[in-house]
Amino acid sequence: MSAVTDTAPGTRAPQPRGGIAQSVSDSLVIAKRNLIRMARIPEMVIFGLIQPVMFVVLFTYVFGGSIQVGGSTSASAYREFLMAGIFAQTVTFATAGAGAGIADDMHKGLIDRFRSLPMARGAVLTGRTLADLVQTALTLVVLAIVAVIVGWRVHENMAKVLLGFLLLLLLGYAFSWIGALIGLSVRTPEAATSGGLIWLFPLTFISNAFVDANQMPTFLRHIAEWNPFSATVQACRELFGNLPPGFQTSDAWPMQNPILASVLWSLLILVVFRTLAVRKYRSASI
Amino acid sequence: MVGLACGFAEQGKAGKPRIRVGITHNGGPLMPGAIHAEGLVKTFGDVKALDGVDLDVPEGTVLGLLGPNGAGKTTAVRVLTTLLQPDSGKAVVAGIDVLKHPNEVRRSIGLSGQFAAVDEYLTGRENLQMVGRLYQMSAKASKARAEELLERFNLAEAADRTAKTYSGGMRRRLDLAAALVVSPPVMFMDEPTTGLDPRNRQQLWEVIRELVSGGTTLLLTTQYLEEADHLAHDICVIDHGRVIARGTSDQLKARTGGERIEVVVHDPEHLTTADEVLRAFGKGASKTELHTRKITVPVAGGAKLLAEVIRELDIRGVEIDDIGLRRPTLDDVFISLTGHAAAVAEEEAEAAK
Numbered sequence: 001m002s003a004v005t006d007t008a009p010g011t012r013a014p015q016p017r018g019g020i021a022q023s024v025s026d027s028l029v030i031a032k033r034n035l036i037r038m039a040r041i042p043e044m045v046i047f048g049l050i051q052p053v054m055f056v057v058l059f060t061y062v063f064g065g066s067i068q069v070g071g072s073t074s075a076s077a078y079r080e081f082l083m084a085g086i087f088a089q090t091v092t093f094a095t096a097g098a099g100a101g102i103a104d105d106m107h108k109g110l111i112d113r114f115r116s117l118p119m120a121r122g123a124v125l126t127g128r129t130l131a132d133l134v135q136t137a138l139t140l141v142v143l144a145i146v147a148v149i150v151g152w153r154v155h156e157n158m159a160k161v162l163l164g165f166l167l168l169l170l171l172g173y174a175f176s177w178i179g180a181l182i183g184l185s186v187r188t189p190e191a192a193t194s195g196g197l198i199w200l201f202p203l204t205f206i207s208n209a210f211v212d213a214n215q216m217p218t219f220l221r222h223i224a225e226w227n228p229f230s231a232t233v234q235a236c237r238e239l240f241g242n243l244p245p246g247f248q249t250s251d252a253w254p255m256q257n258p259i260l261a262s263v264l265w266s267l268l269i270l271v272v273f274r275t276l277a278v279r280k281y282r283s284a285s286i
Numbered sequence: 287m288v289g290l291a292c293g294f295a296e297q298g299k300a301g302k303p304r305i306r307v308g309i310t311h312n313g314g315p316l317m318p319g320a321i322h323a324e325g326l327v328k329t330f331g332d333v334k335a336l337d338g339v340d341l342d343v344p345e346g347t348v349l350g351l352l353g354p355n356g357a358g359k360t361t362a363v364r365v366l367t368t369l370l371q372p373d374s375g376k377a378v379v380a381g382i383d384v385l386k387h388p389n390e391v392r393r394s395i396g397l398s399g400q401f402a403a404v405d406e407y408l409t410g411r412e413n414l415q416m417v418g419r420l421y422q423m424s425a426k427a428s429k430a431r432a433e434e435l436l437e438r439f440n441l442a443e444a445a446d447r448t449a450k451t452y453s454g455g456m457r458r459r460l461d462l463a464a465a466l467v468v469s470p471p472v473m474f475m476d477e478p479t480t481g482l483d484p485r486n487r488q489q490l491w492e493v494i495r496e497l498v499s500g501g502t503t504l505l506l507t508t509q510y511l512e513e514a515d516h517l518a519h520d521i522c523v524i525d526h527g528r529v530i531a532r533g534t535s536d537q538l539k540a541r542t543g544g545e546r547i548e549v550v551v552h553d554p555e556h557l558t559t560a561d562e563v564l565r566a567f568g569k570g571a572s573k574t575e576l577h578t579r580k581i582t583v584p585v586a587g588g589a590k591l592l593a594e595v596i597r598e599l600d601i602r603g604v605e606i607d608d609i610g611l612r613r614p615t616l617d618d619v620f621i622s623l624t625g626h627a628a629a630v631a632e633e634e635a636e637a638a639k
Contacts, residue, residue: 012380013393013421013468022422029419037407040448109403113464116367118392119420 023120030127052090070247077244084236085209091172094132095179096196102183103192122278129176136172155241164239174266177273184280225252228265234258319344320503326375335361337527350518351507358527359507396465400477406450417464435463455486552605
């Protein structure tokens with residue numbers, strides 16, 4: 001009989017390496033786990049795709065032509081203007097995914113198992129957000145293809161276009177940490193999903209994502225210009241060459257320096273929410 | 287995997303005589319046990335989940351932490367497994383201070399909870415490999431260990447199916463296997479058999495016995511008195527966050543008082559006659575349950591007295607369906623200690639929430 005003594009009790013787990021090496025390796029183990037889950041629950045990924053695809057199609061064909069950007073009501077000008085907004089909105093939906101996933105792990109007792117293991121403290125959350133980053137990247141690829149099908153074109157070189165997508169991914173990664181904090185703070189995965197989405201609507205609509213912010217009332221225009229979300233949208237429009245001819249870029253600093261503003265905003269969100277989420281994860285335990 | 291199902295049935299409590307190492311329980315401890323806690327207090331709002339709990343589990347023994355829902359059992363386990371910071375008190379697990387070196391403690395313990403904490407979308411093998419990696423084992427070692435555990439817990443055939451497809455008993459076995467990935471010297475099991483059917487419960491008991499016979503120290507919480515009776519060397523009864531009694535199962539039963547005779551008569555009309563007989567032999571008030579036709583009376587005198595009672599009932603023409611000498615159950619112990627049955631305490635705890 002292969003008794004319990006096959007490894008004598010009293011064998012402690014190996015001495016953890018500690019430091020960055022352990023954090024990275026633990027995070028990758030958790031990321032792998034979450035990616036396997038995503039592959040086995042493809043409906044989650046597919047539902048995550050349907051909404052942005054619908055937005056692309058609806059905005060292009062329903063609003064395109066009646067929304068004025070840069071003094072033009074041409075449907076094709078709006079179509080190109082729109083896509084950066086929808087891309088940016090899509091990456092922020094990673095918030096809901098991360099939140100629901102972590103709330104689900106809490107609910108099912110998995111977080112307790114992880115907490116009782118000698119693993120790096122932030123790894124459960126980092127692993128989850130890394131997996132969400134992969135999902136976001138896949139979603140962007142599909143969305144870009146759909147966008148090209150409905151007539152979206154870029155007018156800059158590939159390096160600039162790639163930089164635009166990198167900014168989008170960085171924004172999405174930063175936002176998934178907001179989701180992680182929400183997931184740790186609510187009682188059910190359902191609450192994490194709605195809690196991760198409700199504030200995203202005002203955030204994405206009071207921005208330059210779908211309309212030219214210059215047309216907004218002054219008060220809203222200031223919010224829109226300083227909205228972290230707007231910086232990334234503006235940066236992508238520049239990098240994709242999607243600003244319509246004659247478009248008046250606002251004098252606000254983030255709109256004048258959108259790439260830098262996008263990076264700074266994303267890093268700020270990342271640092272603040274990662275700190276809060278990791279602290280929350282550790283809070284109750286010793 | 288024949289080993290799981292046999293080998294201990296006739297042995298009674300696993301390895302009970304052979305594992306007590308170096309510590310007499312009642313004489314002063316020579317050294318603290320593998321699990322040692324003093325004065326643990328934890329308050330949630332107005333509720334004192336732990337109100338000064340002391341525990342000591344000598345190496346290689348099983349402590350059964352017994353109590354109704356809401357008594358503080360899970361809170362105690364969470365503190366000892368580094369999941370929860372106590373308000374005050376101290377705890378040492380496997381010789382390591384839990385509050386000072388939680389990560390060292392985590393290397394030395396396995397935790398199996400009342401909800402099987404496995405990822406339902408991973409296969410059994412993937413779950414165990416992941417836990418191995420997070421215990422900081424190499425990929426190769428994790429893989430080999432997963433293989434061994436799947437074999438040992440009779441999950442080899444289901445190894446490549448997602449845990450979602452597992453039955454309740456299989457999930458618990460996988461959860462327990464995950465807690466054993468490093469063969470930790472100290473194990474915590476929080477209500478390991480809650481919600482399992484009797485067959486699966488028996489199977490899990492076998493696994494636990496096997497484990498303990500290998501020398502693992504185990505703290506087990508349960509609300510099943512029978513489970514503590516079967517598995518634990520020592521029992522701590524806990525209620526409202528306090529330890530209200532401790533000792534071996536026999537000691538607790540002895541504390542509660544002696545034996546009693548239970549008779550089930552065939553014909554309800556004979557209840558009165560039977561009651562007269564029993565009161566004559568008994569040492570206290572008898573108790574009659576009409577719907578089960580059962581009479582219970584405390585006695586002193588053992589089997590000899592039982593024979594006399596049977597003879598007398600026969601002479602009086604009382605036909606009986608069942609008769610026996612019963613020793614107190616842990617249920618009786620619980621009632622006598624708390625003044626209420628375990629089930630009642632549970633309802634109170636629910637109501638208090």
